[in-house]
Amino acid sequence: MSIRVRYFASLRDRMGRVEETLAAEGLATVSDVWKAVGEGKPLPEQILCAVNMDYADPDSPVKDGDEVAFFPPVTGGQQRAR
Amino acid sequence: MSIRVRYFASLRDRMGRVEETLAAEGLATVSDVWKAVGEGKPLPEQILCAVNMDYADPDSPVKDGDEVAFFPPVTGGQQRAR
Amino acid sequence: MLQQRGVSFGATASFVGTMRDFNEGDPVRKMVLEHYPGMTERHLELIVETARRRWKFLDALVIHRTGEVEPGDPIVLVAVWTAHRGAAFDACREMIEALKSEAPLWKKETLDDGERWVEKNTSGY
């Protein structure tokens, strides 16, 4: 009956929280989840999302028990050389 | 007053000797050296040559004191994968 | 280790990415590498599997450091063992590019006057 929402890196700092748990009612897509946690605003284009640890789209479906994550573009690997 | 001639790998086996020293008189080019050691035949196209450890051509000049080497195509590095 | 992987491979290509002490014109003192436990590991495995299907290499290893690192520390290793050297180079390079664009990993730098998240990644060269 719930969806776990997690935030990483700079987005976590901006949200001011590491994770939260939402009631699943009324949440059909990743986009719905974001609206629920992000004060109703649409998901910014540069924010990535994952459902159950697979990359997802704003339109990807979510269901009870899912883990949804939001995070900024990834920056792993070798450090930027500049 | 002499030119040292060296052979490597399969060419050494074929020549039956590792090196020899020739009198420099009458030897103006690598090609002349080969004719002197190779029973008068022209230098085969696939045989590589070096003068004083730098790659050379049949037309490269030689002089007293030089070291001339003849060898087959190189096969270093990773083994042929087949 | 290289020598114990059997005798049917002839080529090993590897890449190590190391923390530099400068970024965007600023000296960097240290760095924290954050990951998404579970998802990061899964995506590193996926990168190996994708490359294995494409190049039929014999073996590959991808290791990415997490947590605090200092300049000079290795951050990422990609190693590939194959029969032919062309495949080893191609797969190794493709895997590090895939890792940089797909694996959930983020860097926060400590500068002289504070911290900052690295916002975008180098696209390669």
Place this chain on the structure above:
Amino acid sequence: MLQQRGVSFGATASFVGTMRDFNEGDPVRKMVLEHYPGMTERHLELIVETARRRWKFLDALVIHRTGEVEPGDPIVLVAVWTAHRGAAFDACREMIEALKSEAPLWKKETLDDGERWVEKNTSGY
């Protein structure tokens, strides 16, 4: 060693070529790597210098084994340290190709029924 080369480089690419136990359809028991003392060393250095001018990398290492080797033994190592990973991969690959075509080195294989000189080299892939 990788971690002690300073903090201005960010990328290390390396290649190891290893002796395989099969060549031209025949099992190979061992191999002798012959070189031209003096000329071989000079040409390995030349390969490093040529690549250094072309890519401005920070450091490079080329090591080629000589004498008797057995299957699984490493034959050649090329390692390159640079700031950017593209240059590291490109230089490493170019250097191993140059080594194979330019460095005076020859292989003699020991088969089950005798010995043979390897007559030509693989052109890359």
